[in-house]
Amino acid sequence: METDGIPGIDPASAPSGEGCAECLAGAAPGWWFHLRRCATCGHIGCCDSSPSQHATRHARESGHPVLTSFEPGEDWFWNAETNEFMEGPAMSAPTERPAAQPVPGPAGKVPPDWQQRLH
Secondary structure (H helix, E strand, C coil): CEECCEECCCCCCCCCCCCCHHHHCCCCCCCECCEEEECCCCCEEECCCCCCCHHHHHHHHHCCCEEEECCCCCCCEEECCCCEEECCCCCCCCCCCCCCCCCCECCCCCCCCHHHHCC
16 A cells, blocks of 8 residues: 555554554463554554564565554654664554553563563
């Protein structure tokens, strides 16, 4: 998809949820450090520091290479094919995880030794 002349970004795509879709669906280990949003379809996945790295896996498997942060105060874009930051348009709301969603998250699923499990 191409919007505003930027391949792979659809600003109108809605986020798939409030947390990593795969982790919330029960994919082990079921928790994340930070969240990323697919700029093409809105899929929410966990970052590459998270144990499962679902956002980058989605980018590679779906052919949607551009990710954006789903964290408060962050508005950057990352191309998972070229491994480069890039500029992008404002995305549709919500543009960040809910304030009640802790980092790491989700609440009640994060192991006590989570810092040792980061990539």
